[in-house]
Amino acid sequence: MKMKLYLQRDCSSLDSRYQIYDEKGGLRYTVSGKRNPSGESMKLRTPSGETVCRIRGLGFSSLCVYSISTGRESMRLNIAVGSGRAAVRLSGISFFLRGDVLMGSYSILDADNSVVCVVGKDFAKGTVGLELNQPERELFCIATAACLDHLSVGTVPAFQAT
Numbered sequence: 001m002k003m004k005l006y007l008q009r010d011c012s013s014l015d016s017r018y019q020i021y022d023e024k025g026g027l028r029y030t031v032s033g034k035r036n037p038s039g040e041s042m043k044l045r046t047p048s049g050e051t052v053c054r055i056r057g058l059g060f061s062s063l064c065v066y067s068i069s070t071g072r073e074s075m076r077l078n079i080a081v082g083s084g085r086a087a088v089r090l091s092g093i094s095f096f097l098r099g100d101v102l103m104g105s106y107s108i109l110d111a112d113n114s115v116v117c118v119v120g121k122d123f124a125k126g127t128v129g130l131e132l133n134q135p136e137r138e139l140f141c142i143a144t145a146a147c148l149d150h151l152s153v154g155t156v157p158a159f160q161a162t
Contacts, residue, residue: 003135007031007128007145017042018146031055031146044143053139055147068143075140077147088148093140101148104128108141117141121149 004023010016010030018031029052033042044053056067066077075092088097095116099106104121118131119141128149132138 001135003132003138005130005132005138005142007130007142007149008126009149017150020044020142029142031142042146044139044146053143055143057147064147066143066147068140068147070139073140077144079148090144093137095140095144104149106148108137108144110134117145119145119148 005028006021006023007018008021010019015032015034016030017033019027020029020031022028027047030045030047031042032045033040033055039056039058042055042057043051044055045051052070054069058065062081064079066079068075068077073093075090075095078087078089078091080087080089086102088101090096094111095108096111097106098109099119104119106119107115108117108119110116114133116132116134116137118133120129121127122129128145130141130145132141
């Protein structure tokens with residue numbers, strides 16, 4: 001069963017990052033975050049306020065490292081920028097990315113090359129659309145899309161590191 005979700009940037013408060021809506025326009029999650037000297041801490045919450053996913057990010061001049069945890073599982077997202085390119089590596093879950101992550105058009109694939117999620121940025125609406133083919137991976141797909149959209153490294157070509 002496919003599911004569509006939309007990430008929209010939320011600037012309503014200093015801690016707000018994103019609101020995630022379903023295809024009917026219903027609020028499904030919010031992402032809030034706080035910056036600290038060593039990076040950023042974000043939380044993916046249900047509308048009732050329950051934290052369902054935690055994201056911890058460390059940012060350096062050419063490397064961003066995100067740790068994403070749902071409490072039961074965790075993964076790491078490493079993004080290295082240099083030589084006019086960006087390399088993305090995921091570990092902990094058998095995901096890999098294909099496409100142009102910096103332009104917001106990519107797919108999240110599983111180890112068997114099955115498409116878990118297709119991500120596309122709608123510049124006119126200011127949203128990031130996610131088409132989930134594996135709804136059980138919803139939280140990790142949302143967190144990955146939020147981290148990559150949150151990254152501000154310019155528009156250089158990206159490739160998947162192996």
